[in-house]
Amino acid sequence: MGEAAGTAAPSANAATLAAAPAAVNAGTHAGTNAGTNARNAGAAGALLSLDGISKTFGATQALHGLGVDIAPGEFVTVVGPSGCGKSTLFNIVAGLEEPDPGGSMRFLGKPCRAADLLGKVSFMPQRDLLLPWRTVIDNAILAVELEGVRRADARRQALEMLPEFGLAGFENQYPHQLSGGMRQRVALMRTFMFKRDLMLLDEPFGALDALTRSMMQRWLLDVWQKHRRTILFITHDVDEAVFLGDRVLVMAARPGRVKIEQKVDLPRPRRADIVTAPEFIALKRTLLDAIEEESMKSFRASGAPGGQA
Numbered sequence: 001m002g003e004a005a006g007t008a009a010p011s012a013n014a015a016t017l018a019a020a021p022a023a024v025n026a027g028t029h030a031g032t033n034a035g036t037n038a039r040n041a042g043a044a045g046a047l048l049s050l051d052g053i054s055k056t057f058g059a060t061q062a063l064h065g066l067g068v069d070i071a072p073g074e075f076v077t078v079v080g081p082s083g084c085g086k087s088t089l090f091n092i093v094a095g096l097e098e099p100d101p102g103g104s105m106r107f108l109g110k111p112c113r114a115a116d117l118l119g120k121v122s123f124m125p126q127r128d129l130l131l132p133w134r135t136v137i138d139n140a141i142l143a144v145e146l147e148g149v150r151r152a153d154a155r156r157q158a159l160e161m162l163p164e165f166g167l168a169g170f171e172n173q174y175p176h177q178l179s180g181g182m183r184q185r186v187a188l189m190r191t192f193m194f195k196r197d198l199m200l201l202d203e204p205f206g207a208l209d210a211l212t213r214s215m216m217q218r219w220l221l222d223v224w225q226k227h228r229r230t231i232l233f234i235t236h237d238v239d240e241a242v243f244l245g246d247r248v249l250v251m252a253a254r255p256g257r258v259k260i261e262q263k264v265d266l267p268r269p270r271r272a273d274i275v276t277a278p279e280f281i282a283l284k285r286t287l288l289d290a291i292e293e294e295s296m297k298s299f300r301a302s303g304a305p306g307g308q309a
């Protein structure tokens with residue numbers, strides 16, 4: 001499939017990135033309770049509140065009665081079996097799909113429809129969506145350019161950000177000349193340049209080798225702490241979910257909903273060796289049990305005999 005606008009995901013992405021000129025700016029929540037008190041934030045203090053969200057596609061119920069509150073500045077990771085509606089949830093929060101009638105959504109305390117969120121969040125879909133004919137710098141500025149920032153101004157901003165994203169000196173390279181980790185950093189830089197309170201990252205490191213992935217995780221935490229964004233992050237990897245998150249949401253097998261919200265009380269900044277700490281391993285055990293239970297459900301539902309591989 002080509003990367004040009006016109007295929008479903010890229011055009012959806014462009015729509016998300018380009019719309020809503022009056023969107024909320026990053027920094028609005030600087031100094032608020034980053035990452036703390038999330039579970040009790042409730043609709044009052046939450047950046048985003050979802051309640052009773054369901055979504056049906058024809059005969060498939062993707063989500064059923066999903067509820068969650070996301071606090072300003074929080075880093076929330078989302079895990080769950082394949083097909084449980086994680087990307088559907090992101091499409092709703094990005095404003096690309098309306099949920100079924102009956103649920104409610106609030107952004108910054110105000111009731112809203114999904115469509116009202118279009119352009120108020122920055123969204124990095126699962127595929128990196130770099131345009132092969134654009135250089136690093138021109139890929140990075142794509143979203144802000146689409147919302148009307150002059151190319152020269154956008155380039156100037158991007159040049160300043162390149163070192164932080166480990167891309168200094170690579171501004172004129174094309175995507176095929178980059179490693180997988182670098183391509184992901186270009187896509188992330190594009191998402192960060194589109195300054196919104198809420199960032200949605202759909203398995204951004206899924207395709208990377210273990211070493212690159214662990215470097216990228218630490219790097220993302222540094223960048224997150226500096227830029228004070230709120231992040232919702234989908235991953236298949238429980239280690240990654242615990243290492244990054246203030247809170248891990250485990251989704252139930254389809255129809256998806258939040259099955260468990262697990263607070264991660266590990267100190268920050270987090271060092272790479274935290275993964276061997278007993279607290280880390282205990283959290284991981286709890287989450288793995290929950291995920292395994294849900295994965296077995298979806299495996300059986302898929303018709304696999306006796307749930308055997």
Ligand SMILES: Nc1ncnc2c1ncn2[C@@H]1O[C@H](COP(=O)(O)OP(=O)(O)O)[C@@H](O)[C@H]1O
Binds near residue numbers: 061
């Ligand atoms: N646009 C769509 N039309 C029809 N079915 C869809 C659509 N989007 C998702 N689905 C279905 O909804 C379910 C959840 O999909 P998805 O949100 O992509 O799951 P996940 O990201 O957790 O793997 C799947 O059964 C998928 O086939």
Ligand SMILES: [Mg+2]
Binds near residue numbers: 087088126
């Ligand atoms: Mg998905």
